[in-house]
Amino acid sequence: MTSRAFGPLLRESRLRAGLTQEELAARSGISAHTISVLESGKRRPHLSSVTRLAEALGLDREDRDRLTTEARSEPADSPPSSTRPPARTAPRTLPYTVQDFTGRRPEYDRILAxxxxxxxxxxVISTIDGMAGIGKTALALHVSHRLADSFPDGQLFIDLHGFTPGRPPLEPxxxxxRLLRDLGVAEDRIPAHQDARAALWRGEVADRRLLVLLDNAADSAQVRPLIPAGPGSLALVTSRRRLTGLAGSSVVSLELLEPDEAAALFTRIAGAGRADGQAEAVARIVDLCGRLPLAVRIAAARLANRPAWTPAHLLARLADRDRLLQELATDDCGVATAFDVSYEALEPDLRRLFRLAALHPGDELTSAAVAALAAVTVVEAEAALDHLHACHLLTEPAPQRYVFHDLVRRYADDLAAVEETEAGRLAALERLLDHYRSTASAAVDLLYPHERESRPYPTPSAPSAVSLTGPEDARRWLDEELSNLVVAADRSSEHLPEQVSDLSVILFSALVTRDRHTEAEILHRAAHRAATVMAVPGRQVQALISLGVTEHWRGDFDSAVSRYLSALRLAEETEDQAGASRARSNLGGAYLTAGRFAEAIPHLAAALAGARQLGDRARQSAALQNLALAHEQTGDLPAALTLLRKARDLAQHTxxxxxxxxxxxxxxxxxxRAGQHTEAVPFLEQALVLTRGLGDDGMTAGGLNFLGECLRPSDPRQAITHHEEALAIATGISFTFEIARAHHGLGDxxxxxxxxxxxxxxxxLALAVFEDLDRPEAAELRDRLA
Structure with a gap:
């Protein structure tokens, strides 16, 4: 018997919905072949299939009733259920799995195990979670088809629409x-209420071995009633959320594809020969796609469908940051569309915080930084970040440090540009810079309390949101946040110049003692731009001096001297006595490093006089140390030691x-150097106790090198031990000068x-570094090696 009225009506409804047979199959869980047969009128439809088709087509009540009536009007192919018990069926409703599935071997093997x-x-309950587009459903289907024969009583699939555009999550x-109908349970046996349906479901599956794939779950509450109770059954659940409330489940959280996996997926989808000899371009393309499978698939499909395009052409289109998300889209899907559903599921306050968090210029987010951006409490920010992480909108590479995926950040950036005013975005960044300024002040007050009064600008009055209880907390915060802080300052010099200039001053010693010379140069250059915007000479002088110090440490003597001379001229022109004293002190130090002692001493003497006149004990101590170096190098050891003792008294006093x-x-x-090796050792050992306690790796490496030199004549093996430790420390912080000194000492x-x-x-090895630094030690080593 055929179903000639039902078939044309089904086809008409499908076309009106704008769906292909394959798309309707994916929505309903009924195969495309079966839909084709039903539309042709060659098979009588089951009422459970009619219900699923009506739901998938989104029919209103009138059209649903019409479709059901046409299905019921057909003569039955078999005796009614009242005359014989229904036969138990083994339903198989899994959608197809893609042939180009790539990677995920560890996760695949784990679920099989x-x-x-x-x-x-x-x-057995296995949950697969991950961000939108990460490939959760693809992995679940791949596993399900592999395991199908192990579950002879059936394999069921249902899309729970937890995150489907334009559709609410399916009620349990x-x-x-739907699951009961798929099992063959007659419509008249299915109760109206959820609890009764759950009880019937448990009874129907109690003695069956089923594989049930619950795809696209909204949360644990939606999934819990659907778990089959039968021993030996498998429930596979996929969700964008971490389903921590699903007791007894094993969790597989999907990360991004490995670079080689992403490239292999791209190449397979792009088609034979399309990426041959283009490994570099393909690597860059999948990198721009963030190694997100959905993005990689879309990019590769675009190349496959545009024969005139090359990987280089596609790469050029994707490289346009402002158009990236537009490029990663097709007519009916896209990366941004996938993210939309996760975003729209958030409460309004969470959406706002998500947008503002993306304004952070750095790589990692903390609750304190996000609290500042969003003007909420740290407790509120912690809860929000935890929720965003649970929804896979953020990752957590280290405890309580969160990171955006590149494409999610781009998406959130776009939202912020539309949803937040320019003034609102600037206010958020100002709160962030104020947070960094106040916390940095608190940190350096703990680490360098003697500098508190000598810092030329007052500590910001805004309290820090971070509790730093002692020097160790301060060191930890600086080590964790310096990179974020410097990037934020670098991008804010034009709009928030005061905060940037202050940060340069506040962090000067922290950057020097941690040998963070790259970050120091970025921050001090930003401060110089900021001081120029502010047109405040004192701040310009300070920034020039700070830049000079950075260039001096890098070995660029000429640039450092040029900075110091510019700072000195500006300070003298504006009668900035403190600035002139600092400039002269650093200028004298630079001449000392270059071995130009006759030029160094007048500048250092003037710097000392200026510091004494100002009552600046820290500057007096610095000038005394440099003068001592100059006298020692010119052969006046007694004068040098006297100057150092005075400098030490000042340092201890402050x-x-x-x-x-x-x-x-x-x-x-x-x-x-005077040959008094025995007398030298106690001073160096005391110095190392202090430097290790301060956490100053650069000075520790220097002290170890001095100790190694001191012990070499009497105990060369112990000297090697000290130089090797110095080399390890200096290498760890990329302190090239002390690396060279360690190699020099090891050679000796x-x-x-x-x-x-x-x-x-x-x-x-030492010679190569000393030559790069243009140091006088290079000449001696060249002679030795000759």
């Missing part, structure tokens, strides 16, 4: 109705332990032991 772990004693009761450690190093080094110590080959090897 979990599926066999219960040995028929209990249901509605989902239970509590400047950093300066005291440096002075102790010089006291030891001067005695060592090995020679002392008669090991010429390793000595020459270390000297050659």
């Amino acid at each position: 979990e599926a066999g772990s219960s040995r028929g004693r209990a249901v 009761g509605t989902a239970l109705g 509590g400047d332990r950093t300066s005291e450690a440096r002075i102790l190093c010089w006291l030891g080094a001067f005695r060592m 110590a090995h020679l002392e032991l008669g090991a010429t080959a390793p000595a020459r090897r270390h000297w050659a």
Whole structure:
């Protein structure tokens, strides 16, 4: 018997909905072949199939009733259920799996292992979560088809529409109705209420081994009633949320594809020959796609469908940051569309915080920084970030440090540009910079209390949202946040110049003692731009000096001297006595480094006089140390030691332990150079106790190198131990000068032991660095190696 009225009506309804047979199949869980047969009128429809088709087509009540009436009007192909018990069916409603599935081997193997772990004693629940477009459904289907034969009583699929554009999540009761119909339960046996349906479902599946794929779940509450109770069954659940409330489940959280997996997926979809010899372009394309499978698929499909395009052409289109999300879209799907559903599921306050968090210029988000951006409490920010992480809108690479996926950040940026006013965005960034300024002040007050009064600008009055209870907390916060802070300042010099200029001053010592020279140069350049915008000479002088120090440490003597001279001229023109004193002190230090002692001493003497006139003890101590170096290098050791003792008294009086450690190093080094090795060792050992306590790796490496030099004549093996430790520390912080000194010392110590080959090897390594730094030590090493 055929169904000639139902078939044309089904086809008419499908075309009116704008769906292909394949698309209707994906929505309804009924195969495209079956839909084709039903439309042709060659098969009588089951009422459960009619219900699923009507739901998938989104029919209103009138059209649904009409479709059901046409299906019921057909003569039955078999005797009614009242005359014989229904036969048990083994439903198989899994959609097809794609042939180009790529990667995910560890996750695939883990789910297979979990599926066999219960040995028929209990249901196995495996959840697959991850961000939109990460490939959750693809993996679940791939696994399900692989396991289908292990579940002879059927394999069921249902889309719970937890995150489907334009559709609310499926109610558990509605989902239970569909699952019961798929099992062959007659319509008249299915109760109206959810609890009763759940009870019937449990009874129907109690003695069956089923695989049930619950796709696109909204939350644990939606899923819990749908879990089959039968021992030996498997429930696979996919969701954009972390379903922490689903007791007894094993969790597979999908991360981004590995670079080679993403490239392989792109190449397979793009088609044979389309990416041959284009490995570099393909690598860049999948990188711009964030290695997100959905984005990679769309990009590859675009290339496959545009024969005239090359990977290089596609790459150029994707490289336009402002158009990236538009490029990663097709007529009916796209990356932004996928993100829309996750975003729209958030409460309004969470949406606002999500948008504002994307304004952070750095890579990692903390609750304190987000609280500042969104003008909420830290507790509120912590809860919001936790929720966004649970929804896979953020990742958490380290405890309570959150990161946007590149495409999610681009999406949130676009939202902020539309939803937030320009004034609102600037106000958020100002709150962020104020947070960084106040917390940085609190940190350096703990680490460098002696500088509190000598910092030229007042500590910001806004309280810090971060509780720093001691120096260790302060060091930890600076180490974790310096990169974020510097990037934020670098991008804010034009709009928030005061905060940027202040941060440069506040963080000067922290950057120097941590040997963060790259970040220091970025921050001080931003401060110089900010000072120029503000047109405040004192701030310009400070920024020029700070830049000079950074260039000096980098070994660029000429640039450093040029900065110091510019700062000195501007300070003298504006009668900035403090600025002139600082400029002269640093200028004298630069001449010292270059071995130009006659030029150094007048500047250092003037700097000392200026600091005394100003009552600036920290600057007096710095000038005294540099003058001591100059006198020692010119052969006047007694004068040098006297100056260092005065500098140490000042450092101890002000509590400047950093300066005291440096002075102790010089006291030891001067005695060592004078041949007083035994007397030198205690000073160097005291210095190292201080530098290690301060966490100053740069000065620790320097002190170890001095100690190694001091011990070389009497104990070369112990000297090697100290130089090797110095080398390890200096390498860890990329402190090139101390790396060179360590190699130099290792070469000398090995020679002392008669090991010429390793000595020459270390000297050659030292020479390469000293030449790059344009240091006078290079000439001596060239002579030795010649």
